[in-house]
Amino acid sequence: MTNSGMTVIVKTVTRITVWMILLYGFYIILHGHLTPGGGFGGGVIIALAFLNVLLAYGRQRTQEWLNIHLLEHIESLSALLFVLVGILGMVIGGAFLANFLSQGELFHIISAGTIPILNIIIGFKVAMSLFLVVWMLAGAKMSKGDTV
Amino acid sequence: MTLYLLCFALFLVGLYGVIAKRDLIKIILAVGIMGYSANLFLILFAYKNGAIFPILTGAESVPMVDPLPQALVLTSIVIELGTTALLVALAVRLFQKYGTFDISKIRRLRG
Numbered sequence: 001m002t003n004s005g006m007t008v009i010v011k012t013v014t015r016i017t018v019w020m021i022l023l024y025g026f027y028i029i030l031h032g033h034l035t036p037g038g039g040f041g042g043g044v045i046i047a048l049a050f051l052n053v054l055l056a057y058g059r060q061r062t063q064e065w066l067n068i069h070l071l072e073h074i075e076s077l078s079a080l081l082f083v084l085v086g087i088l089g090m091v092i093g094g095a096f097l098a099n100f101l102s103q104g105e106l107f108h109i110i111s112a113g114t115i116p117i118l119n120i121i122i123g124f125k126v127a128m129s130l131f132l133v134v135w136m137l138a139g140a141k142m143s144k145g146d147t148v
Numbered sequence: 149m150t151l152y153l154l155c156f157a158l159f160l161v162g163l164y165g166v167i168a169k170r171d172l173i174k175i176i177l178a179v180g181i182m183g184y185s186a187n188l189f190l191i192l193f194a195y196k197n198g199a200i201f202p203i204l205t206g207a208e209s210v211p212m213v214d215p216l217p218q219a220l221v222l223t224s225i226v227i228e229l230g231t232t233a234l235l236v237a238l239a240v241r242l243f244q245k246y247g248t249f250d251i252s253k254i255r256r257l258r259g
Binding site: 106137141142 | 201203204222226229233236237240243244
């Protein structure tokens with residue numbers, strides 16, 4: 001396990017497909033109020049795209065490609081934003097997470113009030129936290145007798 | 149009825165893994181299988197033959213499956229993810245302490 005990644009076949013396929021997987025994840029998040037899916041499902045797909053890169057290229061290259069600290073900040077910030085939207089609903093609508101935007105027309109992308117916004121926030125939260133959990137677990141030193 | 153029994157058999161597979169296996173990773177996987185069978189059981193309760201998914205699509209009204217267990221199972225999947233991550237983290241810590249995943253060798257306090 002020297003973090004050098006997999007063979008060139010896996011790396012090439014990953015380089016092509018990671019953007020498609022990310023696009024599909026964003027599609028699922030953005031259509032969360034119209035079709036099955038939503039913030040959680042799309043977030044998991046985005047996290048799996050990052051995990052694909054981590055498996056194919058290894059820890060070192062992924063760290064160069066992604067700014068892990070930025071991901072941690074996004075994760076924390078999305079929780080804050082969710083509460084902020086909820087409190088905004090409390091101020092304007094009278095209850096926590098109350099809808100304060102126009103509901104729009106049925107089956108349009110921009111509709112359903114605050115639900116798409118909350119879906120996007122949840123998507124980022126799930127994607128970053130799921131990726132970071134695996135990142136931290138994969139980074140644990142597993143050589144025998146390491147801390148004993 | 150057969151589906152429920154098969155679902156219970158899946159649960160028993162997980163239970164067998166938890167009881168009989170010694171490898172910590174296999175135990176964690178068995179716990180996951182038990183969780184999946186519980187989720188499957190809840191979804192099977194809500195299933196109705198010939199019904200559609202409970203999402204507004206603008207089509208003509210036909211019978212739909214019960215959406216409540218689906219929401220419950222979505223929450224259950226998230227919690228299962230959290231517990232699995234916790235179990236794996238504990239397994240990693242145990243490996244760092246004892247140098248093995250075999251639970252029959254993890255016996256005494258060390259370190």
